[in-house]
Amino acid sequence: MDELLDKTEAKKNGKYYFGVYMWLLSYMKPYAWQMTLFIVCGLVISLSQMGIFRVLQYIIDNVIMAKDLEKFRFIVIILIGVLVCMFGAMAANNLLSRLVREKASRDLQYACMKQLRRLGFTYYEKHGVGETLSLLNTDVASVQGIYQRHFPSLVNNGIMMFVAFGFVIHTNAILMLSTMPCFFLYYLVGPLLQKKTAYWGKVARDRRTEWNRKIYESISGLTEMRAYQREEWELERYDAKHEHFNVSQKKQFIFRGARALSRQLSSFAGMLVMFIAGAYLNRNGSLTVGEFVAFVMYYQMMNQNSAQIVQILVDQSLVLHQGEKIKDFMALHPDVEESPEPVVLPRVRGELTFRDVHFGYDRREILQGFYLNIRAGERFALVGPTGNGKSTILKLIGRFYDPTYGDIYLDGVPLKQLSFSQLRDSIGYVFQETYLFGSSIRENIRFGFPEATDDQVVEAAKAANAHDFIMQLKDGYDTLVGERGVKLSGGQRQRISIARMFIKDPKIILLDEATSALDNVSEIEVLKALDTLMHGRTTIAVAHRLSTVRHYDRIVVIKDGVAAEAGSYHELVNNKGWLYELETRAVAGNP
Structure with a gap:
């Protein structure tokens, strides 16, 4: 004052x-x-x-x-x-x-x-x-x-x-x-x-x-x-x-x-x-x-x-x-700053650990003593009611924010001790709303790895099930997508973003409601591309549609800022806990 x-x-x-x-x-x-x-x-x-x-x-x-x-x-x-x-x-x-x-x-x-x-x-x-x-x-x-x-x-x-x-x-x-x-x-x-x-x-x-x-x-x-x-x-x-x-x-x-x-x-x-x-x-x-x-x-x-x-x-x-x-x-200072002497991991495996993590927005605490361990190469899903911190967890992993208390570890090293370049080079994102630049499809895919050759761009598009629809366009890979990709459908934009991830080749994939805005046909195509992308990579997905994560290795239910329960889909349903309640409400049409 x-x-x-x-x-x-x-x-x-x-x-x-x-x-x-x-x-x-x-x-x-x-x-x-x-x-x-x-x-x-x-x-x-x-x-x-x-x-x-x-x-x-x-x-x-x-x-x-x-x-x-x-x-x-x-x-x-x-x-x-x-x-x-x-x-x-x-x-x-x-x-x-x-x-x-x-x-x-x-x-x-x-x-x-x-x-x-x-x-x-x-x-x-x-x-x-x-x-x-x-x-x-x-x-x-x-x-x-x-x-x-x-x-x-x-x-x-x-x-x-x-x-x-x-x-x-x-x-x-x-x-x-x-x-x-x-x-x-x-x-x-x-x-x-x-x-x-x-x-x-x-x-x-x-x-x-x-x-x-x-x-x-x-x-x-x-x-x-x-x-x-x-x-x-x-x-x-x-x-x-x-x-x-x-x-x-x-x-x-x-x-x-x-x-x-x-x-x-x-x-x-x-x-x-x-x-x-x-x-x-x-x-x-x-x-x-x-x-x-x-x-x-x-x-x-x-x-x-x-x-x-x-x-x-x-x-x-x-x-x-x-x-x-x-x-x-x-004069503003970023809330998240890079360590002056960062630790360099010789090889990123993709194991993530949350230890007593607390975090909130504007004095409202979202995560309260959150503990979690995600094994390298595991397919992991976050589900739960809206506003309980699922998307926040993904942002914390990418260090868009830092916890107010507690630590997050990547392969045993606190994220705060890693350089931004190694951390974010190791992570690939697929958001609900994919941002595409108003340039060509080729340049939008190459955004994941600017030094990529044209052949690598094509291979990434094929892996993402995007090559066929791209070749049907008048200018193929040189087609201009318009501002924010307005000339493409939602499913096409998502497959372009997945192609970006293939060409970037990260060890960790973060999916934030990647298919929630798509119709059934587009969702099937995107899920096929995601299945290929997730192979051999640590995958963490936020999902409201439980049908998209039933085959994941583990599912954790986030409620009131903590991991309320965790296990495979069938284990959690059989336990008739929080996931069973979410599934029942979804079937009843009241998610």
């Missing part, structure tokens, strides 16, 4: 967002020497531009006013030299800016993707797909603007403003002091307008995230919308989110325009005072015409760059709200 209060207080005084800004700039740290050259080039550009104005001052006072044209040729040569130096520095400045911004943007994007891979199931359960897509597509893209636009412009404009300020003071301090009140006139109302602009900018970005989430839901839930004839209802909700976003964006633009107007008024007031004071000083002989012309150019340059700096700071303040989300996202 104290940490939350400290964070809130830090946000109020700006320290927190300064920390977010410095964290974002840390992605530019590997390119420090390029940034140093970038700053040097910016300084050369500023001095060159100020030098050009100084040359013009000299031409006016010592050539035009004195009518001494002999010096003009020499001055032109100097002017050309200054221009060459300035354009060379500008070219180098642009090149270095592009180099740094592209690399820093790439590093941030890569870091976010890497972090997304590190986080476990708990993150995906608490954050929707639309929110994650908005983070990667909207927030990261906006924050990358700091590297691509804001920070390089801030550096260049800052250097230019300070150099121009130095030349203004050096040219005529009295004239500068007379214009300074008008220069700072903007800051009487500017900070308030800037604060309002930043606030509505943050609101607009949050509402954009909600709008993007609604777009994703509208697309992903299209089938349900049409089935229930709720297209108009969904459009109304979409329009409401869109209008909500538009209102906040309009208010942001209003305050931004008011801020720009107040800036222009202060600038015009300063110009008016400058001309009046300049005429007075010129009449008194304190200011030459050339000095006045140069002063006007310096003042305009200083005024223009200061206005751009304010604009950049406002824009960055809006982006920092999204940078805060990314920083918080990158």
